[in-house]
Amino acid sequence: MNRSDVIPSLVLSSYALGRIAAQDAGNDAPAAQWRVLSLLEQSGPKRVGELATAARTTQPGMTRLIGVLERDGLVLRSSVPEDSRAIAVGITEAGSDALQTWRTEFRETLAPRFADLGEDDWQALTRAAEVLAAHTTIDSTGASQ
Template sequence: METAGHSNASDDTEAHLRRVLAELVTNSSRLTRLASSMATDNLPRPWTRALSLLEEYGGLRVSEFARLDSTSQPTATTLLKQLGEAGLVRRQRDPIDSRAVVVEITDAGRQWLAQARDHIGATLAEHLRDLDVDQVERLSRSLRDLREIVKESKITR
């Protein structure tokens, strides 16, 4: 029986889940920042993030890209313009609304993104040679699975 001042098991479980999920997101963000700071290449990390979004979601309007990237539309416009000038993305008229533009990753953008990811992986591997590869693969699969669950719940789109 629930009494005043005491939470039931369901409330405790929900609170614990919230704390664990917050910790997961925090640690994931910290790992991303740490890996980026360790990289010795000169590849702009905002480009990596932007190309990753376009790879994952496909063509996006600038406003939708800005929302998914948690940035302002002017900042997104500038970033996407830089990527376009480098040949990493292309702008096309939106087939649904010809007044709008959709930005898509190009093959060159996919190659650039693969190179950036390979470099980050190589940099981390240099410092973490003693890691159990199976454990890292399990963590990677678990994060991918969690990301898919979140996407399916329509939180991100």
């Protein structure tokens, strides 16, 4: 594989793994739900506009998703102390628990697909995951670094 093809291949493979794991696990929650909960867990409470930007969606779409997540008890809206007109969204304990359950479910669902890997392949995947994590961090505004 050419160097210029590696990153797109990783991204497409990651999307495919996510779809496969959701389908195999019977998890019908929208992927956007897990992305938002992960972002909130990683970076703390955010305004709806910041979440929409970070998730690459519209503010009305994010507002609808936040409404569903709030109704399910996974996030909580609260006022922003420095701006009385602004509302921040934070993950709740139930949201963190649901996110952890989802991660465990995905791990268990995908494990059989990788059971035949040897130590060298696991080391390569581990290193790839470390490199990707280092290049996909989110700063305090919700922007990628």
